[in-house]
Amino acid sequence: MPSQLSATERVERSLAALADTGPAVNSVVRLDVDGARRSARDIDAARDAGRPVGPLAGIPISIKDSFDVRGMVSSHGIVAQSHIADDDAPAVAALRAAGCVIVGKTNVPRLLDDYQACSEEFGHTRNPLDSSRTGGGSSGGAAAVATGQVAFDLGSDMAGSVRVPAMFCGVSAWRPTHGIISKARHLPWPTDIVVTPPSSTVGVIAPRVADLRLPAEVLLATNEILRGHMPRPAERRPWQRIGIWMPESPRTGQSVRIAIDSWLDVLRRSGIEVVPVVPRHGSHDALATYHGLMAAERAHGGVDGEADARPLLALLEAQARARLEWSRLLDDVDVVVAPVAPVVAPPVSDVPIDDREIDIDGQRYPATEMLTWCTVTSLCQAPSVTVPVGAEDTTGLPIGVQLIGRRGADRELLAGAAEWELHGLVGDDRTR
Known part of the structure; x- marks a missing residue:
């Protein structure tokens, strides 16, 4: 996933793709162009000065609208129940600390309760392979991933909300072991609830399995909930x-x-x-x-x-x-x-x-x-x-x-x- 391109170059390519194919699929519905460019410049300056940057430095990503992203609107598909987040959700913070650049947030259905991403505010997210069909939900980022608008999308999954859109758009997704990555500051739960939900998890959508592994490692390795609960290292015995x-x-x-x-x-x-x-x-x-x-x-x-x-x-x-x-x-x-x-x-x-x-x-x-x-x-x-x-x-x-x-x-x-x-x-x- 990391490349020789500067963070600014990567983000500008992402923004260009969003301008080109974004309207057709309607996946990334809240943009933070100024914030993304500012983050990219900061990463490039740190790299040029020889200061350490994260393993995902300059990677442009999207976040499901139901996660809190500092300074951006959070929504579960009901305009009247939206709010502006005063801090990042823990999963968002982990990816930002690793150097990811958040370019925007992706569409969701009402109360995240649909295999489509269709909201009263933004309408339908369309499948990039056939615009008459859905791009999947409730995590609406698969269409953005499939069209190269972002490198990967942070979503969530209760009953297939990263897996179903990944299948519909022909990309890959990871639903982690339940409870090992914090799902705090994710609507529709109030932001002050800390108990682990009994049925839902975070999730990641990326073009290929190879593109899932580094964000997965960041989320697995940096989250506080992992203390004393760390997944074991990969065993490289081929599946037979x-x-x-x-x-x-x-x-x-x-x-x-x-x-x-x-x-x-x-x-x-x-x-x-x-x-x-x-x-x-x-x-x-x-x-x-x-x-x-x-x-x-x-x-x-x-x-x-x-x-x-x-x-x-x-x-x-x-x-x-x-x-x-x-x-x-x-x-x-x-x-x-x-x-x-x-x-x-x-x-x-x-x-x-x-x-x-x-x-x-x-x-x-x-x-x-x-x-x-x-x-x-x-x-x-x-x-x-x-x-x-x-x-x-x-x-x-x-x-x-x-x-x-x-x-x-x-x-x-x-x-x-x-x-x-x-x-x-x-x-x-x-x-x-």
Whole structure:
């Protein structure tokens, strides 16, 4: 990711790309041109003077609008509930300290509750591959990443909010092990709440897995919440045996299944053993538990009706059992593969998600079905990396999978995914 270009040159290229392709995709919706240029000049001056600069010095990035960025508006898609941040969120501060230059903030839906990024203030974020389709949400930065407007985007993920847009736009994303990176100062929770949310995490969207590794390292290594909780170093034993989790439920459309099956054949021909796995907690139980955790998290933020009727402790117990089961499952395979979403990026829609439907193999289903795969895979609180593995035959739109690893083994997971990418087993080349 670092290059020989000066910080000023990198930022000017980013701003030029935003001016060129930004309006078409409508991803970065709040710009800080003056602040970005000032930060770039400061980095260049420090480098010229021989003073130390961070490992990401001069890298232009975007931040999901729901994170606090000092001096900028923070929003969860409702104008009346926006505020101007007086400080950076911890994750933002870590990236800024590493030398990142924040050029702007990316679009989000109302209360971050949609697989689209569409707000009352800014409208729809469009897919760079087909402007009639969504670029994904609730983290709207994938379209900016895919078009080269920014090097990467800091997002967040409760039920697929970095993984789904990454698949829709044909890029990569990392959802960390739950709880190892602070999600403080992130709407819709009030900024003074310090407890770790029970279901959501931060996340990063980047063009390739290789581009995820350095920002991941910065976030893993610098966050205070890591004290006594540091993920173990990457183990460089090549992956030889993977589990594939793709049952009839959750629903997965035929074109997605075909693309994933074709990719699995490529893995088999390369000498990797592929075995089917099905966690015992099952999709129905996982969905019920995770929906309860999401309801509790939203209620604690004071923005979303009533919490799930079950006691939070019962939900946490069910989650702990699923987490233990997941750990045992990964004793037998190196990584688990699962779909990201049942279909490719759908057309943009102005119908509220609770009233909307999506088409899966000619049948209509509630639009929330789009997020079911990410919901059931989030329950185990393990890290996942989203990678492109193919494309739909009829539309050419990208199809991705989640590579899900052991809790705390984020570095190992990213290293393994990067190795596959280096050897052409995953990545955007597979969508062409």
